[in-house]
Each structure stands twice: as C-alpha cells, then as structure tokens.
Amino acid sequence: MLMPHRTNMQSQLLKKSNSSKPVQVIAVTSGKGGVGKTNVSANLATAMVANGKNVLLLDADMGLANIDVMLGLRPTYNLSHVISGEQSLTDVIVEAQCGLKIIPAASGIKQMTDLSPVQHAGLIHAFSELEDDIDVLLVDTAAGISDSVISFCQAAQEVLVVVCDEPASLIDAFALIKVLNRDNGVQRFHILANKTNSSQEGRDIYSKLLNVADRYLDITADYLGAIPYDDYLKKSVKQQRPVVDAYPRSRSAIAFKNLAQKADKWPRLDSPGGHLEFFVERLIRSNHSESEFHK
Numbered sequence: 267m268l269m270p271h272r273t274n275m276q277s278q279l280l281k282k283s284n285s286s287k288p289v290q291v292i293a294v295t296s297g298k299g300g301v302g303k304t305n306v307s308a309n310l311a312t313a314m315v316a317n318g319k320n321v322l323l324l325d326a327d328m329g330l331a332n333i334d335v336m337l338g339l340r341p342t343y344n345l346s347h348v349i350s351g352e353q354s355l356t357d358v359i360v361e362a363q364c365g366l367k368i369i370p371a372a373s374g375i376k377q378m379t380d381l382s383p384v385q386h387a388g389l390i391h392a393f394s395e396l397e398d399d400i401d402v403l404l405v406d407t408a409a410g411i412s413d414s415v416i417s418f419c420q421a422a423q424e425v426l427v428v429v430c431d432e433p434a435s436l437i438d439a440f441a442l443i444k445v446l447n448r449d450n451g452v453q454r455f456h457i458l459a460n461k462t463n464s465s466q467e468g469r470d471i472y473s474k475l476l477n478v479a480d481r482y483l484d485i486t487a488d489y490l491g492a493i494p495y496d497d498y499l500k501k502s503v504k505q506q507r508p509v510v511d512a513y514p515r516s517r518s519a520i521a522f523k524n525l526a527q528k529a530d531k532w533p534r535l536d537s538p539g540g541h542l543e544f545f546v547e548r549l550i551r552s553n554h555s556e557s558e559f560h561k
C-alpha cells in the first residue's frame with residue numbers, strides 16, 4: 267500500500283496519538299440489504315458496552331439512517347455537520363441509554379470523495395480531538411458494493427460479513443468479498459450467519475461461502491457462529507431497542523453476547539495505524555486511489 271509523506275499536521279497527530287491506546291475498527295457488511303447488518307452492529311456494540319468497553323458506532327449507511335431509528339434516537343446533527351465545520355464530533359455523538367455512543371449517518375453526503383482537501387483535514391482533526399478513549403469503532407455499512415462500502419471495509423482492521431441462507435445473500439457476500447480481496451487487498455474476513463434455524467444451518471452457510479471463496483480467492487475467513495432467527499429480535503426492533511437490552515435471555519441476545527466475547531479476543535493492532543484519526547486517513551486515501559483508478 268502506498269504511504270504518502272506525512273504532513274506536519276499528521277506528524278503532530280501521530281505524537282498526540284501515541285499516548286492513547288489503539289482502537290479496534292470493525293466494519294459490518296453483507297453485500298445484500300436486509301440481512302441484518304444494522305441489528306448485528308447495534309447489538310454487538312451494546313453487548314460490548316455491557317462488557318465494559320467504550321464503543322463508538324458509526325452509521326455509514328448514508329441512504330437510510332438506520333441506527334437512530336433502531337435505537338429510538340432523534341439526533342439533531344450528524345457527520346455532515348462535522349465535515350462542514352458547524353459542529354465538533356463531540357456535539358454530534360449521541361449516547362444511547364446503555365452508554366453506547368453513536369455518530370449518526372451523514373445524510374446528503376454520498377461518499378467521502380465528495381469532500382475537499384480542507385474538509386478531509388477537518389475530519390481527521392475532528393477524530394483526533396476526540397478526548398474519549400474509544401476501545402472499539404463499529405461501522406454499520408450500507409448494502410451493495412459501492413465505493414463507500416469498499417472504503418470503509420478497506421480502512422477497518424476487521425471486516426465482519428453477515429450472511430443468511432438465501433442464494434442472493436450468499437452470491438452478494440461472495441461478490442463483495444471478491445471485490446474487496448482482488449481489487450482492494452483485503453485478505454481477512456469474519457463470517458457471521460444470521461437468521462438461522464439451527465446451528466448446523468449456520469455452519470452450512472459458512473461452508474458454502476468458503477468452498478467458492480477458497481477456489482477463487484486468496485483469503486482467510488473464520489466462522490464467527492450464528493445468530494438464530496428470533497421473534498424476540500423482531501419485537502425489539504418494533505420497540506426501538508437492541509434485543510440484548512430488551513430481551514437479554516433470548517436466543518439471539520445470548521448469541522450476540524457470545525459474539526462480543528469472540529471479537530474481544532481478536533488481536534489488537536498496536537501501531538499508530540490503530541488510532542481513530544488514521545482510520546479516517548485510510549478512508550480518505552482509499553477513496554482517492556479509487557477515484558484515480560477509475561479515471
């Protein structure tokens with residue numbers, strides 16, 4: 267990967283960042299919509315908060331502002347107000363009852379490529395100014411294989427692919443993994459089966475995906491387990507609460523808590539690249555190389 271020369275501002279950020287601990291950035295994606303990304307993001311994030319982690323959830327679905335609806339929040343500001351310089355990141359972050367912090371989707375901005383260099387610098391600065399010691403940044407991506415989804419996955423350290431037992435979900439998940447791997451150098455994936463009727467079904471979904479992926483791609487993809495199909499989850503969606511909060515003993519809630527424990531064991535990047543502002547830098551850089559590539 268190309269590393270551009272650091273500007274003075276970036277070097278200053280690097281110095282400042284070394285004092286705080288690295289942030290684990292996890293992108294939640296799926297290819298197809300309606301597979302359960304937003305529910306997985308909100309519940310995994312809430313379960314991590316319950317484990318004592320300081321979690322920031324970025325709603326990167328610019329089309330549908332999902333997270334705030336799912337959690338019954340009515341944010342006044344979003345990331346676009348940070349980009350325009352009207353608000354600081356701290357003012358934009360809303361906190362759910364459980365303590366989970368959310369950056370609402372920047373409606374009106376299609377992708378980071380639309381931003382000017384000054385706006386880019388402002389965004390990196392905004393993230394570097396965040397005084398909170400964030401442990402985990404979870405990114406709920408949009409459906410499809412847009413430049414924006416690719417950029418978020420490429421900039422994250424971990425890519426969690428949600429799949430369910432439908433041909434369209436499997437095909438779209440494979441197509442996304444292929445583009446991320448072949449064209450964008452992403453090699454490590456985590457596969458999560460959702461809406462399963464048995465644990466065997468979850469393992470079968472994983473095997474189907476891996477059989478094809480192994481034949482055509484050079485990736486490692488581990489199986490994270492399955493979130494069962496659960497009517498309590500549907501109920502919780504109607505109540506605008508995460509199922510781990512509303513029905514903590516339900517089957518899906520227990521599966522989400524197990525998932526949070528698994529993710530907690532992933533090794534952390536102990537390098538300057540693990541800090542939040544560098545995630546934003548990678549995000550912006552990946553967008554630039556893409557737009558140059560497409561010229």
Ligand SMILES: Nc1ncnc2c1ncn2[C@@H]1O[C@H](COP(=O)(O)OP(=O)(O)O)[C@@H](O)[C@H]1O
Pocket residue numbers: 296298299300301302303304305306332409460461462493494495496497499500503518
């Ligand atoms: N484990 C599950 N059990 C039952 N229904 C589910 C489950 N996961 C998701 N759903 C249903 O699927 C719908 C879409 O989920 P959502 O998280 O919004 O998907 P995405 O973000 O991928 O578009 C939810 O509103 C819910 O009704």
Ligand SMILES: [Mg+2]
Pocket residue numbers: 303304305327332
């Ligand atoms: Mg969604």
